[in-house]
Amino acid sequence: MEKHLIEIKNQLTELERLATTIETLGEQWNLPMNFCLSLNLVLEELVTNIIFYGFPQGGEHLIQIEFMLDKTTLQLTVIDDGIAFNPLSKEDPDLKASVEDRAIGGLGIHFVKTIMDSVRYERSNKKNVLIMTKSVAV
Amino acid sequence: METTISKSANYTVIAVAGRIDTVTAVEFERSVSQAFEDENNALIIDCSGLEYISSSGLRVFLMIQKKMMAKKGQLHICSLRPNIKEIFDISGFSGIFKLFGDLDSATKF
Numbered sequence: 258m259e260k261h262l263i264e265i266k267n268q269l270t271e272l273e274r275l276a277t278t279i280e281t282l283g284e285q286w287n288l289p290m291n292f293c294l295s296l297n298l299v300l301e302e303l304v305t306n307i308i309f310y311g312f313p314q315g316g317e318h319l320i321q322i323e324f325m326l327d328k329t330t331l332q333l334t335v336i337d338d339g340i341a342f343n344p345l346s347k348e349d350p351d352l353k354a355s356v357e358d359r360a361i362g363g364l365g366i367h368f369v370k371t372i373m374d375s376v377r378y379e380r381s382n383k384k385n386v387l388i389m390t391k392s393v394a395v
Numbered sequence: 396m397e398t399t400i401s402k403s404a405n406y407t408v409i410a411v412a413g414r415i416d417t418v419t420a421v422e423f424e425r426s427v428s429q430a431f432e433d434e435n436n437a438l439i440i441d442c443s444g445l446e447y448i449s450s451s452g453l454r455v456f457l458m459i460q461k462k463m464m465a466k467k468g469q470l471h472i473c474s475l476r477p478n479i480k481e482i483f484d485i486s487g488f489s490g491i492f493k494l495f496g497d498l499d500s501a502t503k504f
Contacts, residue, residue: 269417269418270418272416272417272418273418276414276416291477291478294446294447294478295478297447298447298449298482301416301417301449302449302450305417305449305451352486352487353487353490354487355491356457356460356461356464356491357461359457359491361450361453361454361457364450364453364486365449365450367485367486368449368450368482368485368486371485372485
């Protein structure tokens with residue numbers, strides 16, 4: 258089993274470091290390129306949400322992201338100490354709405370739910386914990 | 396993220412390459428806004444070099460579509476890579492945009 262943990266600040270500039278980390282892990286763990294792009298998308302959407310809405314009081318916070326590869330299943334865990342927010346409680350956006358009525362809100366979470374095989378949310382020790390898995394397509 | 400804008404008699408092509416994420420979406424929005432200032436009512440976004448897009452980038456695509464509709468213009472999107480096409484499909488965006496396999500077919504308005 259392989260494991261990697263990174264901590265990023267609640268700043269958008271950290272997204273670049275996150276992307277680089279995923280790319281490096283992809284090479285080390287032999288993950289397909291498209292798989293890595295999907296992981297990048299899922300993490301960008303989650304981290305962006307946390308940065309924008311998680312800390313109404315402001316201040317510097319750390320977001321922990323853990324990557325764990327067990328044979329052909331990758332587990333992602335995202336932990337933040339922002340306000341309680343269960344992304345799974347959000348309703349799916351209306352994907353059939355016309356251009357005029359289309360809203361972008363909620364699309365990010367929809368990506369997370371569609372791309373990952375499983376998504377589980379816990380609130381523990383005043384922290385949001387999101388545990389997701391995705392099988393690495395061979 | 397890089398954009399190249401080229402204008403011909405009947406249409407304008409914006410070729411976008413690299414990554415459109417939460418950070419670069421602002422830049423992308425700024426570049427495409429320039430393309431609105433010209434008189435062409437036909438716009439093509441060539442995505443052959445687009446490697447990655449997140450919901451922030453899709454928001455800009457939606458904004459462009461709305462602006463084009465407001466000025467009674469047309470927007471064609473071409474050459475989406477398979478992973479980007481998948482994101483368009485998941486979003487339901489494939490149904491609201493006119494997508495083309497290559498630039499040549501996208502130039503036929």
